[in-house]
Amino acid sequence: MEVEVRYFATFRKNGVKKEVIPFEKSISVKELLTKVDIQEEDVAILLVNGIKVDSETILKDKDVVSLFPPVGGG
Amino acid sequence: MFGYNGKVLRINLKEMSVKTEDLNMDMAKKYIGGRGLGTKIMMDEVDPKVDALSPENKLLIVTGPMTGNPVATGGRYMVVTKSPLSDTIASSNSGGRWGAELKFAGYDVIIFEEKAEEPVYLSIEDDKVEILPANDLWGTTVSVTTKKLEEKHAKNCKVLAIGPAGENLSLIAAVMNDEDRAAGRSGVGAVMGSKNLKAIVVKGSNKPKVFDDEKVKETNKAQLAKIKENGVTGQGLPTYGTAVLVNILNELGSLPTNNFQKGQFSGAEEISGETLAEKYLIKNTACYRCPIACGRYVKMEAGEGGGPEYETLWAFGSDCGISDLKAIIEANYWCNEMGLDTISTGATIAAAIELKEKGYIKEDELDGLKLEFGNATDIMEWTKRMGYRQGLGNKMAEGSYRLAESYGVPEFSMSVKKLEIPAYDPRGTQGQGLQYATANRGGCHVRGYLISPEVLGLPEAIDRFATEGKEVWAKIFQDLTASIDSLGVCLFTSFALGAPDYADMINMVAGTDHTGDSILEAGDRIWNLERMFNLKAGVDPSQDTLPKRLLEEPVPEGPAKGWKHKLDEMLPKYYEVRGWTPEGIPTEEKLKALGL
Numbered sequence: 001m002e003v004e005v006r007y008f009a010t011f012r013k014n015g016v017k018k019e020v021i022p023f024e025k026s027i028s029v030k031e032l033l034t035k036v037d038i039q040e041e042d043v044a045i046l047l048v049n050g051i052k053v054d055s056e057t058i059l060k061d062k063d064v065v066s067l068f069p070p071v072g073g074g
Numbered sequence: 075m076f077g078y079n080g081k082v083l084r085i086n087l088k089e090m091s092v093k094t095e096d097l098n099m100d101m102a103k104k105y106i107g108g109r110g111l112g113t114k115i116m117m118d119e120v121d122p123k124v125d126a127l128s129p130e131n132k133l134l135i136v137t138g139p140m141t142g143n144p145v146a147t148g149g150r151y152m153v154v155t156k157s158p159l160s161d162t163i164a165s166s167n168s169g170g171r172w173g174a175e176l177k178f179a180g181y182d183v184i185i186f187e188e189k190a191e192e193p194v195y196l197s198i199e200d201d202k203v204e205i206l207p208a209n210d211l212w213g214t215t216v217s218v219t220t221k222k223l224e225e226k227h228a229k230n231c232k233v234l235a236i237g238p239a240g241e242n243l244s245l246i247a248a249v250m251n252d253e254d255r256a257a258g259r260s261g262v263g264a265v266m267g268s269k270n271l272k273a274i275v276v277k278g279s280n281k282p283k284v285f286d287d288e289k290v291k292e293t294n295k296a297q298l299a300k301i302k303e304n305g306v307t308g309q310g311l312p313t314y315g316t317a318v319l320v321n322i323l324n325e326l327g328s329l330p331t332n333n334f335q336k337g338q339f340s341g342a343e344e345i346s347g348e349t350l351a352e353k354y355l356i357k358n359t360a361c362y363r364c365p366i367a368c369g370r371y372v373k374m375e376a377g378e379g380g381g382p383e384y385e386t387l388w389a390f391g392s393d394c395g396i397s398d399l400k401a402i403i404e405a406n407y408w409c410n411e412m413g414l415d416t417i418s419t420g421a422t423i424a425a426a427i428e429l430k431e432k433g434y435i436k437e438d439e440l441d442g443l444k445l446e447f448g449n450a451t452d453i454m455e456w457t458k459r460m461g462y463r464q465g466l467g468n469k470m471a472e473g474s475y476r477l478a479e480s481y482g483v484p485e486f487s488m489s490v491k492k493l494e495i496p497a498y499d500p501r502g503t504q505g506q507g508l509q510y511a512t513a514n515r516g517g518c519h520v521r522g523y524l525i526s527p528e529v530l531g532l533p534e535a536i537d538r539f540a541t542e543g544k545e546v547w548a549k550i551f552q553d554l555t556a557s558i559d560s561l562g563v564c565l566f567t568s569f570a571l572g573a574p575d576y577a578d579m580i581n582m583v584a585g586t587d588h589t590g591d592s593i594l595e596a597g598d599r600i601w602n603l604e605r606m607f608n609l610k611a612g613v614d615p616s617q618d619t620l621p622k623r624l625l626e627e628p629v630p631e632g633p634a635k636g637w638k639h640k641l642d643e644m645l646p647k648y649y650e651v652r653g654w655t656p657e658g659i660p661t662e663e664k665l666k667a668l669g670l
Contacts, residue, residue, distance in 0.1 A: 009321075047325055070530075071311075072307075072532070072569050074316055074525075
């Protein structure tokens with residue numbers, strides 16, 4: 001399976017906006033965050049396919065994960 | 075007297091007279107300042123049924139007790155009048171440095187009455203207040219007016235002005251200050267133009283006294299620390315400004331696109347805060363005493379200047395289907411030069427594009443210009459034409475509702491009470507939609523920013539699609555915001571501060587005895603007073619609604635696919651939690667309890 005990870009704001013390291021990551025088996029969002037080296041507590045908005053989820057969520061093939069640090073505006 | 079100066083300037087433009095009056099301090103304490111105090115003065119002095127562009131309407135500039143004082147973001151002022159766009163009470167606020175300067179000159183409020191025979195401007199240098207001719211300024215853009223007045227008057231004076239849009243009575247004209255800060259919404263610039271008042275230049279030399287100097291410093295230090303430690307105010311807003319929201323709302327499928335026909339935009343990344351920072355940002359800018367510095371100073375055709383906010387990137391961007399960031403920056407610049415509200419201007423162009431697409435606006439009305447979703451070629455030209463009321467721009471200058479209504483199809487205007495809805499599709503943010511429908515100045519996001527809990531998870535995350543309990547969230551956010559707007563500080567502080575913090579702030583500065591609860595109660599009082607003004611003006615509760623598209627057409631694709639707005643489920647509960655009748659009228663008991 002593979003998952004698309006989209007990085008926003010200060011999560012964009014070395015200009016990487018998104019990447020497709022392949023996995024042997026299903027993993028949770030928490031495990032994904034470890035793999036991409038982002039601390040869970042630094043994630044303010046966590047979306048899978050545009051819907052807010054918690055880090056225990058198990059990812060499916062072709063899911064899109066969007067990660068945002070604390071941001072806001074008006 | 076602490077926090078306030080206790081002085082009101084009353085300017086009669088027909089008699090060309092200047093009077094200084096004492097501020098009614100009992101009234102000031104009850105309604106705080108800014109939005110609340112301004113609404114109370116309007117209620118006492120102006121018939122709500124008045125024609126907003128007639129001499130009988132008054133234009134109020136009202137500071138808050140925090141304006142010009144040593145608290146975080148204490149520099150804001152409010153323009154309060156009757157809106158010519160929505161016929162509601164209008165209170166439109168702005169930052170920059172002008173508001174604090176007015177306070178340093180010794181005044182809390184300016185009340186403009188009647189209409190000058192010829193164009194004039196007001197000059198304030200402490201006690202020296204003069205009404206001066208402005209014939210040579212009339213017709214000039216905001217930056218030209220500002221530079222001319224800066225050259226003529228005291229060093230470091232601050233300038234507030236309208237551009238050609240206000241002069242030409244565009245119903246979406248803004249009042250500008252410090253060149254690129256805007257009291258943008260509700261057409262307040264047209265009211266200023268209707269009075270033949272081009273500008274107010276101010277220079278002051280005295281800071282107001284505060285109640286407890288040491289405690290003000292202590293409280294401010296603690297509050298600055300909270301603002302710095304908060305992820306949004308300490309990191310997100312300083313780094314990317316409000317523009318960071320483009321990608322968030324797009325990922326959620328709630329970034330209104332092509333006049334709210336869709337909720338996702340394929341070009342979002344190109345107009346995002348991240349791209350703005352990468353390609354155009356020169357530096358951050360900050361308003362008076364602001365530790366956040368969310369303002370963007372960017373590269374542009376004219377050299378460099380104030381950059382677009384999230385709302386502007388959306389209005390000229392995804393709402394018009396446009397992904398050309400350079401063109402949006404230029405359109406933003408021309409809104410500032412013309413003195414136009416960027417939200418209503420972009421949203422009106424979006425509505426015009428749909429009217430053209432659907433065959434209501436004919437090709438021969440375009441003078442050869444492009445008016446198509448995704449085509450950035452002429453958005454600058456349309457902006458200028460709206461400011462100068464040229465060609466189709468003359469109709470567009472009236473805002474999207476009147477434009478669409480002129481073709482017999484007002485439903486293509488995405489507005490509430492004729493004020494264009496901002497950049498959050500309420501079908502995917504149900505609480506925000508309730509807030510739009512009930513906001514006292516019409517389709518506004520900053521009267522109760524439910525995006526904070528629904529999207530950003532602050533102060534806690536709530537389900538954006540749920541309707542249950544949203545009436546309570548709406549009321550609390552609306553009440554707290556009414557107080558913040560009256561204090562004279564920036565709403566963005568509320569990402570880090572709560573009602574008890576604002577009570578500490580005003581108590582230390584003004585010597586009051588507020589609590590968090592009394593701050594919320596003052597907001598409730600202001601909200602009900604605004605509601606009463608609107609009801610007396612003839613804006614009845616049937617206008618507490620959303621455009622038909624958002625109530626009847628489901629979002630066609632993306633994460634919010636299939637959702638419509640469920641206003642019917644929420645509105646009766648909202649009226650109930652407000653203590654109003656099922657018809658949406660404040661009860662006698664409610665008004666009495668609030669001392670109204």
